[in-house]
Amino acid sequence: MGNSGEDEENWKFFLTLLKNLLEKFANRSDDWCIISDRQKAIEAALTTIWPKVGRRYCCKHLAKNWKGEFNGPQLYSLFWRACSVTSPYTCKKAMERIEKENPLARIWLTNLGDKSR
Template identity: 30%
Template sequence: MEKIIDLSDGEYARVYDYQLELLRSNPGSTIAVTLNPEILESNVFGRMYMCLDGCKKGFLAGCRRVVGLDGCFLKGAFKGQLLCAIGRDANNQMYPIAWAIVEVESYDSWYWFIGFLQKDLQINNNGEGWVFIFDQQKGLIRAVNELVPQAEHRMCARHIYANWRKEHRDKVFQKMFWACAKSSDRSQFNYNRAKLAQKTIEGAKDMMKTTPEYWCRAYFRIGSFCDSVENNMCESFNNAIMRSRFYPVLTAMEIIRKKVTVRI
């Protein structure tokens, strides 16, 4: 850890140099750096957002309007969180769109991140025709509802199941829950839920605490052309960039940028 801290000496003083170099080498990209507004006597790093022009153009040209949002902790000596927006490419695999390092995951940081994303992806009409998949994270639901209220909002069924499983641990219930989540129409959903109710009436009631419009395939809007009920793309991205999460801002951003460039 001491070596990592020594290597990072001066990184935070060069974020603007890094920003200018990225804009020079990747014209059309969106690279935003903000300072901590609570400390006025000196310049203290606050947040950094990155959306490369190639990622932006590629997503708009060849991907469906489905975006997964997620956040993860930075694990090194430099605390903070990394937010990401991930799409799906033509092979139904993850397509990184944008990512940012922020001080903490909150309504304010998500509002800031989605605001940039909305502009980069040219999301108009309050998100009409778009799909956003996310977990029940702090402030994220509120930020999405305010910025893109007309978009279809989905919640990761895997996280809903994890919360539901705390009260209903029997493994028999697991397949029955996922049968409900992946039902292709409402009559099938009602049938699968009735089968679950035969085993556990309380479980069938608790499952409805989160409206099925958010996590059941049968209730998704027609026209999105995506039947995904989970947010595994973002989880895979967070795992793929694990090494970068131990480093300070510039090293972390550069590791992610290289991985994305090589992948594309």
């Protein structure tokens, strides 16, 4: 790798090696889950190299971005409640609480994409 940046080509290189390695330990490499910070280069590389692998977003990275947008301990607490839901019902309730506190915060979370991530 000529360049040490976290660009799409470097992520493709890394993910190809990781996928090949994990295939030796599981029947299917798609049974794994990649947790990332939603960096565009990672997302693009995963879409190309490993489109069927599970994907999740790192809540610590999301929390940092959240705090930049929404101040206050109440919203921060509600953010973590939403991140730890375990059912569609508790997700709905957590999102309703966030919307009641600040409708823009719910929109921010909704714009992250697929709720399962």
